[in-house]
Structure formats: C-alpha cells, structure tokens
Amino acid sequence: MSEPKIRFDKVLKAYGPLKVLEDLDFHVDASEVVTIIGPSGSGKTTVLRVLMTLEPIQGGVMYVDGEPLNMMMSDGQLVPASKAHVRRIRDKIGMVFQSFNLFPHMTALENCIEAPIHSKGMAKSKAIDESMDLLAMVGLADKRDHYPSQLSGGQQQRVAIARALAMRPEILLFDEPTSALDPEMVGEVLSVIRRLAESGDYTILLVTHQMGFARDVSDRVCFFDGGRMVEQGKPEALFGHPRNERLKQFLSKVLEAV
C-alpha cells in the first residue's frame, strides 16, 4: 500500500473545552480531489486550517507524503516539529481563502511573485515569467498591474489562485472559494478550480457549499458533522444513497435551498 498524500492520525483540535476535531482519521491520496461538506460549525474549515498550520493541534499527527508535519523524527522518536521542519513540509501545500486575502499594497503580479522570490529565493525574472503564465491561465494577464482594490471579487480570487500556484504546491486547499462572491462571478472561479482538478497535477481538498460542483469534480466527498467525519464515498453514492441520518437531513436542506 502506497502512502497517502495527506494523512490525519487521531487529530484533536480544541478551543479550550470545545473539541472542534476529535480523533480525526482521514486521508487523501495523491492527485485525489476530495470535497468536505457539512453543516456550519462542523469543523470543515478547521481541517484545512490545521493542515495549513494556521492553527496548532492538541493531539495526533498529520502526515504529508508519509512525513509528519506537526511533529518530526528525532532519534527514532516523534517530537514537536521545529519551525524549519514545518516550513520544509508546508512548502508542498497552498491555500485559497474564502476572503481572498490578497496583499492590498501589491499589484496582481507582485502578489504572485512575492513569495516565490522572498520565500523560495527564486530569481525575479523567472518568478515573473512563471507568474505571468499563471495569470494568463486564470485569464488575468492584462490585469497584472492592477491592485486588488481595482479588481472584482472573482478576479481577486483568480489572482489568489495564481498566487498559490506560483509556489508550485502539490496540495491545494480551497476553503469556500466562492462564498464571498456575487453569484455572477462564481462560475469564472469554479471553472479555474475545475481545470486544476481535472489536470491531475494537484491533490485537492475543497470545502464548498456548491453541491453540484462538488458532485462534478470530486473523486470522493466527505460529510463532517460535529467535528467527526460521519460518512464518505464517491459523489454518486454519497449524494445518491446517503446512509447517515444527519447527512440525509443536511442534503435535503441544502438541495431544497438551491
């Protein structure tokens, strides 16, 4: 059995007494596209945030390509990871946020080349070449010199995707990437994500309320409830024949809303 790309081993995330993720075992294979669905507060965002190391976890181990992320091996023992270790593993992961989080004082192109130059140490001309290719891929080559405030929400999110890709991640995390967008801009962002999903170049973990999109692009869908993964399966199975009661309720509610 080959190592999964991402593996959670009994991960515990708590805010004080509130256990947001409890003993979570979870894995994603290389090039797999996995969507997490679930009611508000079920811990979907938290799964992505702990993997991106935006939040510490209180128990368990997260592995990337079989290597521990929040821990490291020292004399055959797992010990808390050093900053350098976390940076080395984290380099494989990129994230796209619900609220874009572009750097407002930088143009679209500057947003993209910032981290490759200042975090990876890439030569500026190479970073510009690569980022221009990525901006062209998301359809925004002509907006290279625009500041985020001069772009629409959909355009900002596409720049944010290009910016994440510029770091050449192997794993892409999307947290409700279209939730902050006006309805007419959702399509342009989803079509970019769809292309990334279909390319097979990335392992993708996506949180979304767009059930139709989830069904289309996912290899697997996971339903979270109360900090636990209560059901998972191929999209046809999970949406077509849900077994769990909570999942049935959830689906009837969201599908009604559409």
Next chain:
Amino acid sequence: MAIPRIAFIFAITAFLAGLGVATFSELRIFLPALLRGAVVTVQVSVLSIALFLLTAFVAGIARAFGTAPVRWSAAIFVEVFRGTSLLVILFWFFFVLPEFGVVMPPMVAAVLGIGLNFGAYGAEVVRGAVQSVPRGQTEASIALNMTQFKRMTRIIIPQAVVITIPGLSNLTIELIKATALVSAVTLTDITFASVQQNQLHYRTLEIFAITVLLYYCLAQFIRFGGGWLEDHFSRHLKPRSA
C-alpha cells in the same frame, strides 16, 4: 487638502510680511534674537522628530512582534516615558543624571527627553496600526510559507505604516509645540527668546505674532506633509480611475 494649503501659504506670507515690516521698523533690534531662537526651535524639532519616529517604530514593532522579554522591555519603556511629564523627564536628563556621572549638553538632553517621551506615545500608535492589519494577511503569508521576518517586513509593516500616518503627524505637531519646554534645560528657543525680548523691548504684539506664526508654519508644514504621504501611500487603495 485645499484649506490647509491655503492656510499654509497665507501663514508663510504673513510670517515673511511680518519679518519685512519688522526689518523696516525699529523692531529690527530684537529680530536677530528671535531668529536665533527660531533656529534652536527648528533644530530641536527636527532632531527630536527623528528620534521620536525611530523610537515609535522600534518600540511599537517590538511590542507587537517581539518575544516575551522584548515585549516586556518595550512595554516598560512605554509606561515609564508615557507616565511621566515631559518637563520632569527633561529635568532628569539635564540635572539628575549628572549626579550619576552622565553629563550631556542641553541640546542632547532636550532631544533625548522629547524624542523618547513622544516615542513612547508613538509606539502605541505603531502597535495599534500593526495589530489592525487584518489577520488574513498573516494567514496568507503563512500559507505562502514566508518566514516571520519577511511577513513582518514585506506584508504587515508596509500596510501598518499608512495607518500610522495621521496619528504620528498629530504627535509630531504636539512635539513641535512641546519644544517650548526646552528653556528648562537652558536652551534659548523662540518662545524663551520672545519672553526675553519682550522684557527688554516691550513690543509684545509684534514679538508674539512672529512667534505664533513660526509655530503655525511648522505645524502646517507637518500637516501638509502628512496628508501628502497618506495620499501617496494609499493610492493603490482607490479604484482605478481610467
């Protein structure tokens, strides 16, 4: 922008006109003394402003980003220099420290006292600005695997600087007014020179008109410069016009 600019031009004109009138009247007898005072005021102001800005950024950033001991040291500095009156700080630097063998010329004592006192206030402005940069900016930097140093210097501080400009320019104007206290450490600034000349020549109106105009011009200059800097650094936050 228009009103401060007009006021600024008006004040400069009035100041120069005042000087002109004075030169052509018997008032020229006290002008050289006032000008020497003006030079001292400007000198103390410029040097103190430099120290004030340096201190504000160093202490403010230390409080926002430092490790625990660094944060505490910065906090203690801020508390000490903010909780004490400037006049008392000046006395300490000039009259008390020599008792411990630290002797400094009046100009140094004045600049240190004013710069550190206002720096402590400025540190809070800087800290507030740094902390008001949205959390999402930090998270994006982490997701892009930037080191904490790069995150600070390239993402957070450049955005914080814009936010500090109004607060720091107000403090700068307060600082200039506070330089009137430096006579306490034997410097003859324009305020003290005015008082002296008035006692000698009794031309109260002319003397204090010139003094007030000097302060007003300096304050307008800062207000004008601060406004320009703010516009300049926040151009990218405005929607593209064309």
